[in-house]
Amino acid sequence: MAEITKEELRQPENLIYKKTDLLTDKALSYCPGCGHGTAHRIVMEVLDEMGIQDQTIGIAPVGCSVLAYEFMNIDMQQAAHGRAPAVATAVKRLYPEKFVFTYQGDGDLAAIGTAETIHACNRGENIVIIFINNGIYGMTGGQMAPTTLPGMKSSTSPYGRDVATMGNPLKITELIAQLPGTIYVTRQAVHTPANVRKTKKAVRKAFENQKLNKGLSFVEIVSNCNSGWKMTPRQSNEWMVDNMFPFYPLGDIKVND
Amino acid sequence: MAKVKGDIVIDIEKCKGCEVCIPACPNDVIALSKNVNGKGYNYAETINDECIGCANCAIVCPDGVITVYRKRME
Numbered sequence: 291m292a293e294i295t296k297e298e299l300r301q302p303e304n305l306i307y308k309k310t311d312l313l314t315d316k317a318l319s320y321c322p323g324c325g326h327g328t329a330h331r332i333v334m335e336v337l338d339e340m341g342i343q344d345q346t347i348g349i350a351p352v353g354c355s356v357l358a359y360e361f362m363n364i365d366m367q368q369a370a371h372g373r374a375p376a377v378a379t380a381v382k383r384l385y386p387e388k389f390v391f392t393y394q395g396d397g398d399l400a401a402i403g404t405a406e407t408i409h410a411c412n413r414g415e416n417i418v419i420i421f422i423n424n425g426i427y428g429m430t431g432g433q434m435a436p437t438t439l440p441g442m443k444s445s446t447s448p449y450g451r452d453v454a455t456m457g458n459p460l461k462i463t464e465l466i467a468q469l470p471g472t473i474y475v476t477r478q479a480v481h482t483p484a485n486v487r488k489t490k491k492a493v494r495k496a497f498e499n500q501k502l503n504k505g506l507s508f509v510e511i512v513s514n515c516n517s518g519w520k521m522t523p524r525q526s527n528e529w530m531v532d533n534m535f536p537f538y539p540l541g542d543i544k545v546n547d
Numbered sequence: 548m549a550k551v552k553g554d555i556v557i558d559i560e561k562c563k564g565c566e567v568c569i570p571a572c573p574n575d576v577i578a579l580s581k582n583v584n585g586k587g588y589n590y591a592e593t594i595n596d597e598c599i600g601c602a603n604c605a606i607v608c609p610d611g612v613i614t615v616y617r618k619r620m621e
Binding site for chain 1: 608615
């Protein structure tokens with residue numbers, strides 16, 4: 291068998307995978323190992339494959355991903371804290387032929403933006419909501435969020451979340467699945483190659499639903515927050531599998547065709 | 548039998564050394580370097596020639612720093 295040198299192998303005809311051009315060349319501002327980067331890339335790859343870069347308007351949230359418009363090479367609008375679904379509603383109604391999506395974290399979507407989220411979903415706006423759930427307020431220093439697990443330590447629940455005094459975690463994805471306006475509600479993760487592929491299929495399906503004017507698609511991505519959880523990236527992924535997934539089980543919650 | 552030969556190119560200046568790619572690799576090709584990049588992170592590097600170009604490392608890399616090449620050897 292003929293040997294091949296690395297220079298011969300590294301030719302454009304042998305290229306299998308490279309970062310999509312829909313992500314800018316700026317270095318992502320996220321911590322090492324954060325699922326946000328992978329989620330950004332998945333969304334941009336789907337837009338790239340569908341060829342709708344020039345027809346898509348993204349709504350950036352407040353939180354770690356507030357600078358999403360710096361990294362996503364599409365038209366973006368940054369919304370006030372939690373108001374991304376309301377802004378997306380306006381954008382979609384003004385430009386019904388455009389693809390509109392929001393990209394939100396759990397503090398943005400499930401805490402301050404609960405009303406906007408639930409009402410946008412209940413109205414069945416024809417948008418896509420990408421929801422990154424890491425169970426914590428990552429940007430502000432790891433405070434307890436509505437999605438923090440029972441007993442989980444954060445900087446504002448240093449002895450673990452006590453359900454008796456701090457309330458129960460909010461499974462907002464299950465809540466939204468009850469609403470008649472949503473067409474597709476799913477929960478995915480991005481910590482392994484298999485999960486990344488499944489998440490990509492889910493995001494693709496969500497944008498295909500919007501193309502067919504079917505209604506609101508909601509994709510939750512359970513992610514890690516190694517800085518907020520005070521772990522290494524690999525430990526945080528293992529902790530997520532052991533603790534987050536039993537409480538937030540992966541899979542499709544609602545599929546209406 | 549045709550054999551598949553792969554290779555990855557890591558943008559070491561953008562790598563943050565999170566190690567998420569290391570368990571994703573089926574052939575244990577990637578390890579963290581002892582050296583650091585301009586930002587002070589130990590970056591990922593290839594340690595052997597067993598790569599089959601499966602792109603698992605590239606699709607889990609949060610920062611998208613890995614480019615994958617693959618060729619079928621006749």
